Amino acid sequence: MNVVVINASPRKKGNTAELCRNVVEGAQDNGADVEYIDLYTYDFKGCMSCFACHLKKNSENPLCFWKDELKDVLQLCLDADAIVIGTPIYYGSISSSAQAFLERLLFAADTYVLDEEGNRVSKIKREIKTAMIYTMNVTKEMDYFNGEDQLAIMI
Ligand SMILES: Cc1cc2nc3c(=O)[nH]c(=O)nc-3n(C[C@H](O)[C@H](O)[C@H](O)COP(=O)(O)O)c2cc1C
Numbered sequence: 001m002n003v004v005v006i007n008a009s010p011r012k013k014g015n016t017a018e019l020c021r022n023v024v025e026g027a028q029d030n031g032a033d034v035e036y037i038d039l040y041t042y043d044f045k046g047c048m049s050c051f052a053c054h055l056k057k058n059s060e061n062p063l064c065f066w067k068d069e070l071k072d073v074l075q076l077c078l079d080a081d082a083i084v085i086g087t088p089i090y091y092g093s094i095s096s097s098a099q100a101f102l103e104r105l106l107f108a109a110d111t112y113v114l115d116e117e118g119n120r121v122s123k124i125k126r127e128i129k130t131a132m133i134y135t136m137n138v139t140k141e142m143d144y145f146n147g148e149d150q151l152a153i154m155i
Contacts, residue, residue: 004077016135039101046103087134089134
């Protein structure tokens with residue numbers, strides 16, 4: 001099993017990284033091959049809205065066509081059996097790098113074609129398990145971050 005673990009925190013030894021490293025250890029202990037990515041070491045932007053991925057001739061290719069340092073990371077994710085993304089919460093949302101990464105991963109894999117149930121058809125034709133790890137400071141009572149909504153983007 002190939003697992004990609006992405007630390008989308010600028011801190012390589014922070015709270016998010018610690019939890020991500022625990023996931024790496026757990027996955028490796030269970031026999032998985034794991035790639036660990038410190039996302040902030042990659043020079044990339046979010047979706048540039050070039051729409052190359054939505055051209056008819058590219059309707060089968062789920063990989064973002066924009067060429068920058070994220071391309072190899074996106075390919076790793078598309079080849080993975082599971083993707084785990086850890087992000088700190090900044091002002092009630094995921095980090096800007098996590099957001100930029102998700103734009104690039106999801107828009108290229110997405111289509112505007114609807115299935116019988118009205119759901120958009122993905123170009124990815126196999127299951128990739130996903131999980132998000134969120135770290136933040138506020139108590140549960142103070143929390144205004146709705147983690148479930150964020151996770152729904154991935155499913
Ligand atoms: C710019 C910024 C914004 C933050 N906004 C929030 C927030 O809205 N809610 C919260 O609970 N914590 C917030 N925090 C705290 C971080 O989410 C928290 O400390 C997190 O665990 C840091 O992760 P790291 O150790 O991987 O950097 C913020 C921190 C920073 C630097």
